[in-house]
Amino acid sequence: MTTAVDTTTYRDALREALREGLRRDPHVVILGEEVGRYGGAYGVTSGLLDEFGEDRVLDTPISEAGIVGAAVGAALAGLRPVVELMYVDFAALAMDQIVNQAAKARSMFGGQTGVPLVLRTQGGTGRSAGAQHSQSLEAWFLHTPGLRLYVPATVTDAHHLLLAALREPDPVVFVEHKALYTTRSDLGAHAPPPGVSVRRREGRDVTVVTYSRMLHRCLDAAQALAARGVEADVIDLRTLCPLDLEPVVASARRTGRVLIVTEDTLTGGVSAELAARVTELAFDWLEEPPMRLAGEDVPIPVAPALEEASVPTPLRIERAALRLLGRRA
Amino acid sequence: MTEPQEQDMLTIIDASGGCVRPDLVPDEETLARLYRAMRRARHFDERAVVLHRQGRMGVYPPFGGMEASQAGTALALTHDDWLLPTYRDTGAALTYGLPISQIVLYWRTSPHGWAMPEGLKVLPFYIPIATQYPHAVGCALAERMQGRRNVAMAYIGDGGSSEGDFHEALNFAGALDAPCVFVLQNNGWAISVPTTAQTRAVNLSRRAEGYGIPGVRVDGNDIVAVHHVTREAVERARAGGGPTLIETVTYRVKPHTVSDDPGRYRTEDLTREWLEKDPVTRLRTYLTTRGLWDDAREDALTRDITQEFEAAVEEADRFSEPTPSEIVDHVFATPTPQLTEQRAQLLEEYGA
Ligand SMILES: Cc1ncc(C[n+]2csc(CCOP(=O)(O)OP(=O)(O)O)c2C)c(N)n1
Numbered sequence: 033m034t035t036a037v038d039t040t041t042y043r044d045a046l047r048e049a050l051r052e053g054l055r056r057d058p059h060v061v062i063l064g065e066e067v068g069r070y071g072g073a074y075g076v077t078s079g080l081l082d083e084f085g086e087d088r089v090l091d092t093p094i095s096e097a098g099i100v101g102a103a104v105g106a107a108l109a110g111l112r113p114v115v116e117l118m119y120v121d122f123a124a125l126a127m128d129q130i131v132n133q134a135a136k137a138r139s140m141f142g143g144q145t146g147v148p149l150v151l152r153t154q155g156g157t158g159r160s161a162g163a164q165h166s167q168s169l170e171a172w173f174l175h176t177p178g179l180r181l182y183v184p185a186t187v188t189d190a191h192h193l194l195l196a197a198l199r200e201p202d203p204v205v206f207v208e209h210k211a212l213y214t215t216r217s218d219l220g221a222h223a224p225p226p227g228v229s230v231r232r233r234e235g236r237d238v239t240v241v242t243y244s245r246m247l248h249r250c251l252d253a254a255q256a257l258a259a260r261g262v263e264a265d266v267i268d269l270r271t272l273c274p275l276d277l278e279p280v281v282a283s284a285r286r287t288g289r290v291l292i293v294t295e296d297t298l299t300g301g302v303s304a305e306l307a308a309r310v311t312e313l314a315f316d317w318l319e320e321p322p323m324r325l326a327g328e329d330v331p332i333p334v335a336p337a338l339e340e341a342s343v344p345t346p347l348r349i350e351r352a353a354l355r356l357l358g359r360r361a
Numbered sequence: 362m363t364e365p366q367e368q369d370m371l372t373i374i375d376a377s378g379g380c381v382r383p384d385l386v387p388d389e390e391t392l393a394r395l396y397r398a399m400r401r402a403r404h405f406d407e408r409a410v411v412l413h414r415q416g417r418m419g420v421y422p423p424f425g426g427m428e429a430s431q432a433g434t435a436l437a438l439t440h441d442d443w444l445l446p447t448y449r450d451t452g453a454a455l456t457y458g459l460p461i462s463q464i465v466l467y468w469r470t471s472p473h474g475w476a477m478p479e480g481l482k483v484l485p486f487y488i489p490i491a492t493q494y495p496h497a498v499g500c501a502l503a504e505r506m507q508g509r510r511n512v513a514m515a516y517i518g519d520g521g522s523s524e525g526d527f528h529e530a531l532n533f534a535g536a537l538d539a540p541c542v543f544v545l546q547n548n549g550w551a552i553s554v555p556t557t558a559q560t561r562a563v564n565l566s567r568r569a570e571g572y573g574i575p576g577v578r579v580d581g582n583d584i585v586a587v588h589h590v591t592r593e594a595v596e597r598a599r600a601g602g603g604p605t606l607i608e609t610v611t612y613r614v615k616p617h618t619v620s621d622d623p624g625r626y627r628t629e630d631l632t633r634e635w636l637e638k639d640p641v642t643r644l645r646t647y648l649t650t651r652g653l654w655d656d657a658r659e660d661a662l663t664r665d666i667t668q669e670f671e672a673a674v675e676e677a678d679r680f681s682e683p684t685p686s687e688i689v690d691h692v693f694a695t696p697t698p699q700l701t702e703q704r705a706q707l708l709e710e711y712g713a
Binding site: 066068070091095096098125164334351 | 470471489524551560625626687688689703711
């Protein structure tokens with residue numbers, strides 16, 4: 033018997049979702065820098081120009097504010113644009129359009145119309161791309177009412193969350209991780225909808241909450257912990273808006289200990305929001321305050337060894353979990 | 362018929378090495394300086410690609426073929442002027458005076474490559490597109506406000522000129538008469554996107570008109586012409602005449618970076634055409650025809666620049682590997698208590 037295993041990459045899963053979106057909905061258009069002929073800086077849109085033509089897959093000038101602004105206009109006029117911002121860091125150039133326009137349109141039109149815009153971008157470390165091309169800026173979007181925020185960690189989620197984003201009536205910031213594009217697994221036929229967190233490993237000793245690439249590092253750490261007799265319950269949030277903390281609270285009731293692991297910087301980061309909410313929701317069951325392990329509060333260095341030192345590693349996650357359990361690393 | 366690309370463009374030494382504007386040819390010493398600078402830049406570029414292959418440098422964006430555009434502009438500055446290069450402009454930076462050892466360290470990803478030598482008015486290679494243009498306006502205004510007659514010269518690519526920062530800077534500089542020289546290197550490509558897809562404008566220097574400032578278009582593979590128009594622009598800015606936009610018409614014969622494969626998006630026919638217009642070969646032909654250059658001088662120059670480069674790499678190799686706890690060192694001049702704590706934790710985790 034032959035079973036196909038690990039057949040699909042994160043990159044392919046995203047591309048197939050875009051292809052399906054372009055096929056089923058004539059209003060879907062893709063625009064961004066290098067998305068056409070080149071197939072996207074990370075190869076996600078490769079082949080789509082040939083299949084769907086220049087009216088649906090548009091190489092734009094290098095002009096992030098212009099791209100997102102035009103996409104907001106197109107969305108208001110009836111299209112469903114999918115913007116690719118090469119690096120989430122460049123969202124800074126388009127922040128007015130994202131924060132002051134896309135996010136607020138529905139509210140400021142009194143609910144009459146929204147901006148069904150998918151803003152695909154990628155962040156994170158792992159390719160020695162330096163301080164201005166490696167950040168994890170999801171807290172910026174989380175902090176902005178009106179933006180949905182999807183942060184897929186797995187091949188199946190990359191696909192199904194992107195398909196879900198293509199059905200959303202409101203803007204979705206869809207943050208891929210540059211270190212995940214070549215990861216492989218089987219592409220599942222279904223996935224839970226956005227706003228449903230998923231347990232990726234079961235354990236009774238400590239609850240580990242994470243998303244995106246850090247999920248894989250947490251799972252590696254969990255395996256190492258298991259070898260030391262510690263069982264981690266690992267929960268993947270999948271989307272930060274909407275946010276589903278129910279499985280986290282349920283888990284915390286059993287373990288009494290919550291470790292939050294994110295790649296974005298510690299101060300004012302996603303982990304701060306999570307820790308606050310977990311404390312509010314599970315205070316009575318917690319043996320210890322929630323512990324956060326996040327990116328260092330520094331510009332990401334470009335030297336590979338330093339870059340790695342600026343974000344949580346499996347070993348540091350393992351040690352943090354042991355500390356939380358009051359055990360020596 | 363002239364091709365649109367070549368309209369209104371100043372050439373002094375043409376692609377065959379012939380002189381079409383004898384009235385604008387500088388003295389022999391300047392010619393030798395220009396040639397030497399291009400050869401030195403080219404040597405770096407060629408060796409950099411090798412260092413990358415050997416794993417001794419990281420991702421590197423080559424500029425080979427654009428030596429005239431970079432060296433010809435940079436040589437119009439003095440060390441009192443500012444230079445704001447992009448990632449593509451290693452040739453401009455090393456011509457201006459950024460030490461080669463430091464450039465190697467920079468592209469090697471070492472933090473030792475970051476801080477500029479004391480007093481050198483070069484800002485670090487800009488990688489986010491176009492941000493250097495408004496900075497140049499600020500540098501230029503700061504010089505003027507402090508009573509100095511120095512200028513700021515910033516580079517950008519054709520693709521980069523689509524960004525808002527480019528247009529805002531030109532307008533801003535014009536409105537405030539900032540002593541800036543804006544160099545727009547039109548090398549035909551922005552990664553896979555040809556200039557014709559970035560903009561409908563053919564003559565990019567004409568954009569200057571919209572901002573009420575002078576714009577000039579020059580054969581970017583003719584260093585004599587590039588140097589000529591840049592010196593004029595620098596002198597004008599220094600004398601209080603405000604900013605100039607210079608479009609150097611050239612070509613990216615190399616890949617976007619050492620990890621790019623141009624075969625994915627272009628045929629190399631046009632590249633071959635442009636190789637015929639090579640800036641180094643054409644000046645050498647001209648100098649040789651005039652009896653100002655020969656093989657002996659060429660060999661001596663090659664020896665010099667090879668030695669210089671090798672010594673620089675040896676110097677770069679002497680720098681130590683950075684340690685993890687360093688990452689918090691330069692976030693602020695004085696670290697916050699939280700960062701001090703993070704540093705201690707890093708020391709504990711990594712022991713360095
Ligand atoms: C703000 C911003 N947007 C996008 C990029 C990604 N990017 C890097 S180089 C490049 C092409 C630039 O082309 P051009 O300005 O013509 O310069 P060249 O590389 O040809 O020298 C792009 C889009 C970036 N670095 N910064």
